[in-house]
Amino acid sequence: MDAVLQALADPSRRTVLEILRDHQASAGELAEALPIARPGVSRHLRVLREAGLVEVRSEGQRRIYSLRADALVEVDEWLEDYRALWQHRLDALHTEIARGKKARR
């Protein structure tokens, strides 16, 4: 859990996840999509792997990374304890709207 949120803090790593959400990709392909050089990407991938967010599979000389979305369940469960609160707040907002007050945002 700690490792997951830690891993998600970096924008580059989130970009990797976003790509992998769409399709598997080799380390090189991921590196091309990022503004940093390949070694840096390798290290990001290592962090993601250790957090359980991605998994690797060797395919010839390439290493294919794929998403392990279920690691994000931890984040979802963490959010669970707060969800009721913001929903309560949204309800209050809806009430205000119902009263005719203007909704910003």
Next chain:
Amino acid sequence: MDAVLQALADPSRRTVLEILRDHQASAGELAEALPIARPGVSRHLRVLREAGLVEVRSEGQRRIYSLRADALVEVDEWLEDYRALWQHRLDALHTEIARGKKARR
């Protein structure tokens, strides 16, 4: 969004949110609950405030912090694009359970 996930990366800051989830608290009270000194807590609170996760209200000479849980909606929305994927995976797991395989966890 970026600022929110960044703020959530630190365990101390998550502890602050956890406390505030239960009740409002002054900066000093929060500092007592954390293993770090007050100035450090002040800076954590600043980060949380700039991420929109908490809000402050002056009450006499004290500053009362309270949770703004709706800032976490951003995280929930970010998760949304992944939720379908891990639920797919969970469905597969449930299928296995239905087949009589043992569920770990």
Next chain:
DNA sequence: AGGGTACGTAACTGCAAGGGTACATATCGG
């Protein structure tokens, strides 16, 4: 006004994270 309390901020330190270059390793193709 003046002392005490509750915070925030400034300045400094220590360390870990992130980026790059150079190098090692593994696999494919002939």
Next chain:
DNA sequence: CCGATATGTACCCTTGCAGTTACGTACCCT
């Protein structure tokens, strides 16, 4: 076996962040 490709790792450097102490500031009370 050898070169080329694909990737990870080692090393170095720089920057940013967390923590501390010292100090400034705002507010309360008498």
